[in-house]
Amino acid sequence: MPALIVYCSCPDAATADAIATALVDERLAACVTALPNARSTYRWEGRVEHSDELLLLIKTASERLDALIDRIRALHPYELPEVIAVEAVGGLAPYLRWVAEQSGVDA
Structure with a gap:
């Protein structure tokens, strides 16, 4: 199950x-x-x-992307917020499993 890194710029802390x-x-x-x-x-x-x-560098499971985008759009003050997802093509397997589990996906 692929992990994603989602980029999102924000106007303030x-x-x-x-x-x-x-x-x-x-x-x-x-x-x-x-x-910062x-x-x-x-x-x-x-x-x-x-x-x-x-x-923001957001680490998530690919299955959560649509819901994540919807939530960012609901919370973000920009008319057109930057939300760009990039697939992680590799990484430490236990960390990638943790990303999936913590994102609400069974690893």
Whole structure:
């Protein structure tokens, strides 16, 4: 069962903490790591924008992705939040089993 790393940028620590806590508490993710001091440059509504953000690295089971996306959309203040899932093609087997178990999936 594949593990995923889901990237999600947040505008501030309060938003990042709220999303991380909800995802882990609701067993949609095993672990969420918040990386501070991310600087995003992007085009939005015809202008180049720059934002200081926190980047969440969300570890989850692939079976939980749809529910995880729905929960982020419900909690995130952005009109179009960044939610990008990348499959972990390998890793320490006991850790990957733990990710599945903590995400509410039988390993």
